[in-house]
Amino acid sequence: MQHHFLRFALFSSLMLVAQLGLAEQDRNSATHSAISFPNEQALPYLDRDAKVYRTPRAGEGFRTEIFGEEIVVESRDRRSVDAWMLGLQYNMHEPDDRTIFPIGSLYFWRQPKESQLFYANVAGVYNDIFYGEQLPDWGNYQYALAFRNFTPPAPLSEIVDGKRVRDEEMYWGRLQWSAGIGYREQISPGYNDNIFMVNLYFEPGFLYFKRSRKAADNLVTPSDTVELGTRLEIKYDALERNVLWLAHQGFATGANFVYGHRLNWRDWGLDGIQHRAGNTRDHVRFDAYALAAGGVPFIDSDRHRLLGTVHVGTGNNLDRFSAQRIGGGVNPMGWDFSSTGIPVLPGASVWEFYPEHYLIANTEYRWEPIFFSYLSLHGTLAWLDPVRNVDGEFKRKDTFYSAVGGRVATGFLGDSMLVVDMTHNLNVIRDNKRGGTDITFFVVKEF
Numbered sequence: 001m002q003h004h005f006l007r008f009a010l011f012s013s014l015m016l017v018a019q020l021g022l023a024e025q026d027r028n029s030a031t032h033s034a035i036s037f038p039n040e041q042a043l044p045y046l047d048r049d050a051k052v053y054r055t056p057r058a059g060e061g062f063r064t065e066i067f068g069e070e071i072v073v074e075s076r077d078r079r080s081v082d083a084w085m086l087g088l089q090y091n092m093h094e095p096d097d098r099t100i101f102p103i104g105s106l107y108f109w110r111q112p113k114e115s116q117l118f119y120a121n122v123a124g125v126y127n128d129i130f131y132g133e134q135l136p137d138w139g140n141y142q143y144a145l146a147f148r149n150f151t152p153p154a155p156l157s158e159i160v161d162g163k164r165v166r167d168e169e170m171y172w173g174r175l176q177w178s179a180g181i182g183y184r185e186q187i188s189p190g191y192n193d194n195i196f197m198v199n200l201y202f203e204p205g206f207l208y209f210k211r212s213r214k215a216a217d218n219l220v221t222p223s224d225t226v227e228l229g230t231r232l233e234i235k236y237d238a239l240e241r242n243v244l245w246l247a248h249q250g251f252a253t254g255a256n257f258v259y260g261h262r263l264n265w266r267d268w269g270l271d272g273i274q275h276r277a278g279n280t281r282d283h284v285r286f287d288a289y290a291l292a293a294g295g296v297p298f299i300d301s302d303r304h305r306l307l308g309t310v311h312v313g314t315g316n317n318l319d320r321f322s323a324q325r326i327g328g329g330v331n332p333m334g335w336d337f338s339s340t341g342i343p344v345l346p347g348a349s350v351w352e353f354y355p356e357h358y359l360i361a362n363t364e365y366r367w368e369p370i371f372f373s374y375l376s377l378h379g380t381l382a383w384l385d386p387v388r389n390v391d392g393e394f395k396r397k398d399t400f401y402s403a404v405g406g407r408v409a410t411g412f413l414g415d416s417m418l419v420v421d422m423t424h425n426l427n428v429i430r431d432n433k434r435g436g437t438d439i440t441f442f443v444v445k446e447f
Contacts (some may be wrong), residue, residue: 020392037158043072046371055248055302056371058241059191073243078192081201087419087442089329091349093430095159098349103329103442107336111192113144113173117184119338125152128338131200132184140185145201145233146178155212159246159352161389162436167216167270172321176205177196178231188239189250193337196236197402205231207262207321222268222321229260237337239293244409244417246374247293247334248364254341255288258315260322280319286323287313289341291334296365312345312394314357323354326384328438330407330421331362346380347403347425348440356396358384364407372411378423379404401427416445 029062044063046056056062085106103125110116116135121127132144148194151173157164163249182199186192205228209221232255239250261282269275289311309331313324328348332339345353364378380403386395405423412418420441428436 014031029324043075045243048343050369053302056243056366057191057248058243058245060243062423065299066370075239078109079111080285081107081446083107083444083446085442085444088442089350089438089440091328091431092433092439094435095162095349095352095430095436097164098159101350103440107194109336114186119336121338125424126150129364130338132182132197133374134184140183141180141186142199144178144182144183144201146201148174148176148178150174155214156255157212157214157351158354158387160394163389165394166214166221169212170213170219170221171210171212172208172222174205174207174227174321175383176203176227178203180231182233187236189238191240193241195337197234199233201233201294203230203231203260205229205260206249216270218271220266220271222266223264223266225264227260227262229258231259232257235337235341237277237334239291240369241334242322242374243371244374244411245335246409247291248302248305249293251290252290252334252340253288255286256341258285259283261413274320280317280322283315283317283319283322285313285315285322285324287311287343288342289343291340293334304364305364307362307366309333309360309362311341311356311360312344312358316356318354318356320354324358325351325354326358326360327352328423328425329376330419330442332366333362333364345382345384345401345403345425346378346405346421346423347436348428349402349438352428353386355384355386358382360384374409376407376409377405378407380423380425399427401425412443414445416443418443 023197034309043061043063046062047201062073064071064228064250083311084106088103089097093422107122108120110118118131120129127149129147134142134144143359155169155171158167159168178201180199180201184197186197187194187196207227208224211219235254237252239247239252242248265281267273267277291309293305293307296306326343327350328343328346329344329350331344332342334340345360360382362378362380366374366376368374377408382401385398387394403423405421408420409419422439424437427434430436
């Protein structure tokens with residue numbers, strides 16, 4: 001069953017990409033659009049030694065010199081973007097069986113005119129796809145369609161204090177479709193991804209389950225079920241981004257209000273008595289985020305940036321199938337319109353926690369030694385209630401986490417981008433001790 005649904009999720013995602021992906025228009029034309037794009041005048045010269053230096057923004061063209069050689073970066077119309085990302089996370093003092101975790105996805109963005117918007121993160125096991133269109137006479141109002149899935153091909157064992165809970169290991173996944181109405185408009189500073197959007201969705205979905213061969217013999221899995229729900233989504237992005245699409249200046253924020261009801265639900269767990277259906281049949285969840293990027297106080301230079309993010313979430317009757325998944329890896333920190341809202345706990349393993357409430361604050365200092373390379377130092381403070389082993393019993397427990405790390409983001413071979421991040425989390429539990437480190441690296445390239 002699990003493989004059937006995985007194939008179905010992939011098929012649905014790719015069909016949406018094919019059907020909703022809008023044809024790429026002439027990149028040198030902004031006809032019928034009020035969105036700001038680089039002009040066609042002679043490319044300006046970027047003087048890297050100028051007393052007043054301005055970091056080039058994403059999409060802007062310019063000329064410069066490196067080691068006596070002239071470098072020309074052409075203007076880029078970002079209304080149409082196709083990119084791939086491939087990398088891995090390496091955990092030291094890792095949770096059970098999670099030394100190396102591969103990561104990869106495809107990214108698509110289409111906005112040929114203000115009335116149409118399509119974007120997608122397609123990773124197969126996880127996809128997030130959106131299409132919105134403002135019909136004639138609708139003004140800034142739109143209809144919105146979306147599809148999301150979480151369909152890992154392998155059975156999942158939850159991690160509790162760094163150890164896998166094999167007894168309740170199972171295959172499980174979610175397919176979720178969304179249809180709704182909303183409001184969308186372009187905002188200052190006027191780049192094509194500077195958008196304010198509000199959507200109200202009706203969300204039918206499907207949850208499926210199958211026990212793993214390594215699970216306990218007396219494990220009763222949840223029942224496959226249709227899930228009906230609603231979601232209010234808010235996104236506001238007023239960020240300027242640099243040539244590697246890293247947030248450089250501005251502000252972004254957003255929130256989600258979610259309600260879900262499972263039609264066919266039963267007690268599940270060991271002997272079917274550990275997890276009561278009545279406690280999680282109906283659930284609500286709220287999550288929000290904010291990001292700010294700007295200069296460093298008392299340093300009047302575009303080469304030095306200071307960023308901060310806050311992610312907060314809470315809910316009621318949440319379980320491992322409905323809670324917000326939080327884990328490690330590189331914090332998106334505003335890399336694109338759709339990913340800024342993803343909460344990340346640096347130094348943790350991917351998907352490690354599913355708290356009922358959380359508060360995560362990140363800060364980052366970034367230095368630009370040259371226009372295509374950026375060095376960062378970052379720190380994290382977090383408070384959440386993961387499932388912990390409390391005197392031999394699994395219970396949610398409020399826990400404080402802190403992490404420090406560094407990152408390199410630079411232009412790489414073949415006009416790609418390389419990111420290497422190393423973070424140490426002082427409070428994750430590994431081998432009955434506190435502390436764990438993750439190294440994440442990946443390459444991103446447009447195609």
